[in-house]
Amino acid sequence: MSDATGVIHDIGYQRYTGPRLGRRQVFGALYLxxxxxxxxxxxSAKAKIFPWLVVSVVTVVAAGVTAVRSQIGEVVMTYAQFADAMSWLVIFFAAVAAPELVSRDLRSGVLPLYFSRPLPRGDYALSKLLALVTALWLLLGGPQLVMFLGAAFTTNRGVRGVWDELLDLLPGLLYAGLWAVVFASIALLVASLTGKRAFAAGxxxxxFLMTTPVVGVLSILPSQTINQLAFVASPPTLVGGVGNWALGDRLTQGRGGMPIGDFGPVYAVAAVLLVAGCVALLLLRYRKVAAR
Incomplete structure (x- = not known):
């Protein structure tokens, strides 16, 4: 009887000796x-068509507004009004972008692979949310910067005019951030419920669209209080109500704005609760997905 012998073959595998990155780097990589x-x-080129088409449209609108302003010497559209005017386009952008961020991963079944690493369950959801917020803010903020540069270079008031223009731009960028946070929170929560991108987008x-008629119905009821609170019922009008309260003439240009009465703080609280609720449900959703 011969003794059994084993042979170890060196096929070229080597141990990894580089740096081992931690949670912050994983979160940053997912976000980027x-x-x-x-x-x-x-x-692929096909994946670039829709997002860059939308970017082109909002940029052309901003450039057009800037050109008209330089010709007539008057403000055609404020920075905050630009965000309002582009809000419906942002809805469709978010409807396409959110499923790309999360529905694809659900459909392809790669979440167990993500969660097999030392990645907290909430970090995946929050990184995707932050990425969508950033994208929507850039979509609105980039054209606002174009409007600012056009106004700054054509002002006839020198440094004072540029400074005043900057003071108008900053609230506009904050308002764009509000649109981005509210829209991204809702869109990503809905997209996380299904792995089918078409269903998620729809x-x-x-x-967003089905809540608009609710506002119309509430706004014609024979109660002034209900009329003034009606805009809470739809995310776009909710954000508009917060803008009316917080920005005043920067948004309305003295044209009255939305009839929200003295309920501005209510709109602000409602917006915070809406975002907080969506984020909480999003985290709960991925806690259940990871547990499967």
Whole structure:
């Protein structure tokens, strides 16, 4: 009987001796990948068509507004009003971007792979949310910067005019951030419920569009209080109500704005609760997904 012998073959595998990155780097990588995904960067030409078409449209509108202002010497549209005017386009952008961020991962079944690493369950959801917020804010904030540069270079009041223009731009950027946070929170929550991108996109658009008639019904009821609170019922009008209260003439240009009465703080609280509720439900959703 011969003794059994084993042979170890060296097939070239080597141990990894480089740095082992931690939670912060994992979160940052997911966030950066999410922003690139929204704009189709690093993906096929087909994936770039819709996001960059939308970017082109909002940029052309901003350039047109700037050109008209330089010709007539009057403000045609404030920075905050630009965000309002582009809000419906942002809805459709979010309806396409959110499913790309989360529905694809659900459908392809890669979440167990993500969660097999030392990645907290909430970090995945929050990185995707932050990526979508950033993308929507850039979508509105980039054209606002174009409007600012056009106004700054054509002002006839020198440094004082540029400074005044900057003071108008900053609230506009904050208002764009509010649009981005509210829209991204709702869109990503809806998209996380299904792995089918078409269903997710349709669900996102439906959430925004189906709440609009509710505002119309409430605003014609024979109660002034209900009329003034009616705009809470739909996310776009809710954000508009917060803008009316917080920005005043920067948004309305003395044209009255939305009839919200003295309920501005109520609109602000409602917006905070809406975002907080969506984020909480999003985290709960991924806690259940990871537990499967």
């Amino acid at each position: 990948h999410g922003v690139r995904t929204v704009f189709g960067l690093g993906r 669900g996102i658009v439906a959430v």
